[in-house]
Amino acid sequence: MTENITISVDAMGGDHAPRAVIHGADLALRExxxxxxxxxGRKEQIDPLLEEFPKxxxxxxxxxxxxxxxxxxxxxxxxxxxxxxxxxxxxxQAVKDGEADVAISGGNTGALMAMxxxxxRPMEGxxxxxxxxxxxxxxxxIIVLDMGATIGADARxxxxxxxxxxxxxxxxxxxxxxxxxxxxxxxxxxxxxxxxKEASKILSQANGAGFTxxxxxxxxxxxxxxxDVVVTEGFVGNVALKTAxxxxxxxxxxxxxxxxxxxxxxxxxxxxxxxxxxxxxxxDPRAVNGGVFMGLNxxxxxxxxxxDEIGYKSALGLAYEMARSNLIEKISDSVKRFPVHVAASExxxxxxxxxx
Amino acid sequence: MTENITISVDAMGGDHAPRAVIHGADLALRExxxxxxxxxGRKEQIDPLLEEFPKxxxxxxxxxxxxxxxxxxxxxxxxxxxxxxxxxxxxxQAVKDGEADVAISGGNTGALMAMxxxxxRPMEGxxxxxxxxxxxxxxxxIIVLDMGATIGADARxxxxxxxxxxxxxxxxxxxxxxxxxxxxxxxxxxxxxxxxKEASKILSQANGAGFTxxxxxxxxxxxxxxxDVVVTEGFVGNVALKTAxxxxxxxxxxxxxxxxxxxxxxxxxxxxxxxxxxxxxxxDPRAVNGGVFMGLNxxxxxxxxxxDEIGYKSALGLAYEMARSNLIEKISDSVKRFPVHVAASExxxxxxxxxx
Numbered sequence: 001m002t003e004n005i006t007i008s009v010d011a012m013g014g015d016h017a018p019r020a021v022i023h024g025a026d027l028a029l030r031e032x033x034x035x036x037x038x039x040x041g042r043k044e045q046i047d048p049l050l051e052e053f054p055k056x057x058x059x060x061x062x063x064x065x066x067x068x069x070x071x072x073x074x075x076x077x078x079x080x081x082x083x084x085x086x087x088x089x090x091x092x093q094a095v096k097d098g099e100a101d102v103a104i105s106g107g108n109t110g111a112l113m114a115m116x117x118x119x120x121r122p123m124e125g126x127x128x129x130x131x132x133x134x135x136x137x138x139x140x141x142i143i144v145l146d147m148g149a150t151i152g153a154d155a156r157x158x159x160x161x162x163x164x165x166x167x168x169x170x171x172x173x174x175x176x177x178x179x180x181x182x183x184x185x186x187x188x189x190x191x192x193x194x195x196x197k198e199a200s201k202i203l204s205q206a207n208g209a210g211f212t213x214x215x216x217x218x219x220x221x222x223x224x225x226x227x228d229v230v231v232t233e234g235f236v237g238n239v240a241l242k243t244a245x246x247x248x249x250x251x252x253x254x255x256x257x258x259x260x261x262x263x264x265x266x267x268x269x270x271x272x273x274x275x276x277x278x279x280x281x282x283x284d285p286r287a288v289n290g291g292v293f294m295g296l297n298x299x300x301x302x303x304x305x306x307x308d309e310i311g312y313k314s315a316l317g318l319a320y321e322m323a324r325s326n327l328i329e330k331i332s333d334s335v336k337r338f339p340v341h342v343a344a345s346e347x348x349x350x351x352x353x354x355x356x
Numbered sequence: 357m358t359e360n361i362t363i364s365v366d367a368m369g370g371d372h373a374p375r376a377v378i379h380g381a382d383l384a385l386r387e388x389x390x391x392x393x394x395x396x397g398r399k400e401q402i403d404p405l406l407e408e409f410p411k412x413x414x415x416x417x418x419x420x421x422x423x424x425x426x427x428x429x430x431x432x433x434x435x436x437x438x439x440x441x442x443x444x445x446x447x448x449q450a451v452k453d454g455e456a457d458v459a460i461s462g463g464n465t466g467a468l469m470a471m472x473x474x475x476x477r478p479m480e481g482x483x484x485x486x487x488x489x490x491x492x493x494x495x496x497x498i499i500v501l502d503m504g505a506t507i508g509a510d511a512r513x514x515x516x517x518x519x520x521x522x523x524x525x526x527x528x529x530x531x532x533x534x535x536x537x538x539x540x541x542x543x544x545x546x547x548x549x550x551x552x553k554e555a556s557k558i559l560s561q562a563n564g565a566g567f568t569x570x571x572x573x574x575x576x577x578x579x580x581x582x583x584d585v586v587v588t589e590g591f592v593g594n595v596a597l598k599t600a601x602x603x604x605x606x607x608x609x610x611x612x613x614x615x616x617x618x619x620x621x622x623x624x625x626x627x628x629x630x631x632x633x634x635x636x637x638x639x640d641p642r643a644v645n646g647g648v649f650m651g652l653n654x655x656x657x658x659x660x661x662x663x664d665e666i667g668y669k670s671a672l673g674l675a676y677e678m679a680r681s682n683l684i685e686k687i688s689d690s691v692k693r694f695p696v697h698v699a700a701s702e703x704x705x706x707x708x709x710x711x712x
Contacts, residue, residue, distance in 0.1 A: 138606050183595060185591055219598025220599065249579060250494050268629070268631065270624065272628060273624070279610055283607065
């Protein structure tokens with residue numbers, strides 16, 4: 001008999017909360033029957049929904065919170081107003097208190113990051129947390145971080161991201177020595193920003209630290225799956241992620257338009273419909289939903305706020321896998337295994353080497 | 357009778373030079389018969405090729421240069437070695453001397469940028485040149501810059517890119533008041549790096565300057581075509597471009613695989629082949645080849661180094677259009693029309709507001 005995995009859920013986070021959240025949890029429970037849920041939020045909204053999902057009702061607790069963090073609230077404001085009382089905070093607090101294995105919210109990203117950092121605190125040896133994305137590629141899924149937990153980075157923080165990302169890759173992909181690449185604009189050693197070159201030097205010396213350092217990669221290496229983990233600063237990572245999403249939608253639009261251009265093509269599309277459905281499924285952003293907040297004493301998953309029950313099901317599945325694979329222990333182990341980490345932590349924490 | 361447009365060509369730049377360059381020029385000449393070419397490079401390699409293209413031979417001059425800049429040469433090295441003697445330099449020099457309307461090279465980007473800047477000098481009122489890409493979107497082509505002419509930027513340089521990009525949009529798209537957006541990670545005013553927020557303030561006050569400032573845009577707005585001109589710092593722009601290229605290739609691979617998955621789908625692909633060919637053509641990177649070096653006293657086009665004659669034909673067509681539309685005058689006019697440009701040029705040229 002496997003042990004239960006308990007997920008602490010901000011039931012009020014996201015555009016279609018709490019319905020999409022609760023419905024998604026029911027779908028997630030069907031796939032992973034040993035999941036237990038703690039829902040935080042307005043009882044009067046959650047309880048009637050649970051009547052529709054009796055199996056889920058038997059596998060969850062509901063904790064009432066009056067306060068809900070708005071999507072446009074500033075992180076500082078959210079922290080002031082929502083600490084100890086909001087559904088978002090309480091979802092995180094349950095992880096801190098050891099009641100749950102992992103927390104999840106589809107709410108305001110900035111507020112969630114601020115609360116998670118404040119409540120769970122950065123892990124020892126990690127200077128700053130990051131958000132990792134699971135990125136589908138032609139080879140297999142890979143990890144890209146940081147997706148915008150913070151903007152601006154120095155060499156030390158990029159090294160931390162390499163440690164965090166490789167621990168996540170070991171958790172998710174069953175690979176003992178994932179490959180790590182630093183995102184740059186050109187793969188030659190002479191190019192790029194100074195803090196990236198500095199991070200590259202440190203990572204080159206760190207072979208044997210639970211990952212293999214590949215060197216620099218470029219934007220098109222992400223979709224190729226050249227490495228298991230792509231490390232970059234949060235602003236760049238966020239732009240890359242959204243540009244890729246935009247491009248995928250753009251190509252899908254081109255394809256739809258082309259297939260409707262004449263009746264022979266429409267006939268072709270009819271015959272190819274199973275293939276086109278498979279393609280659509282492969283490109284469905286709901287299938288790989290969830291950013292992983294890493295580097296804190298506890299794992300928090302951020303779901304897309306605008307997603308539906310299918311998206312929440314995916315994010316809850318990701319949360320489950322993170323808990324099951326003991327991600328926190330893997331990270332902590334990675335930090336210890338990193339041979340030059342002491343050297344890295346002696347770097348200035350806000351490198352002047354930021355400009356070209 | 358239309359006047360001739362003279363393009364000065366580095367015949368030795370790129371992986372398949374000089375053959376792909378010469379062949380591409382012949383194709384370009386067929387589309388725009390009033391084009392004249394000055395080829396710079398090794399006469400003993402160029403002359404025999406011209407025998408294959410008699411019409412092109414009659415429309416060009418060949419100027420012998422022994423020196424060729426290697427693809428992996430450092431810009432400083434290239435400048436030292438290649439000044440006044442290399443095919444790349446001489447191609448640019450012909451624009452400076454008024455012999456040609458525009459220059460083009462498929463060679464080493466860093467070296468080309470260094471030589472172009474050194475030879476042609478930045479335009480009055482522009483602090484730093486940029487490389488603009490023509491980016492296909494679901495709406496129409498748009499301009500994105502900087503693509504990595506330099507890395508790191510301050511508020512003033514982003515404002516310069518807005519001026520340059522909008523002038524290019526007016527040249528290419530026949531739109532009197534193109535819309536300009538600043539690339540950021542979130543469209544709320546509170547988010548983003550300080551130098552981007554500062555640039556946004558300046559641009560907000562500059563309405564009436566030959567463009568309409570839209571505000572912040574995100575990565576996925578590029579493919580949507582939300583604005584005519586997307587302005588960003590060179591590192592981010594380069595990563596966005598390559599990530600988009602990678603994603604487009606990734607989706608194409610998914611599609612190919614899906615269509616081959618069973619015979620019914622293969623039959624469908626057969627019927628839809630005209631649509632799929634149209635899609636392939638739309639996504640062919642050779643069709644929109646050419647980065648535009650802007651902000652110098654003369655226009656230089658950078659072609660992809662790895663492209664073939666089709667890619668060169670596109671890049672030469674772009675060069676022709678740049679010359680025909682008097683891009684330099686349009687930029688100079690934009691600089692003058694920008695009402696707060698004096699204020700912008702008083703900003704520190706290496707803003708300390710770079711970090712978050």
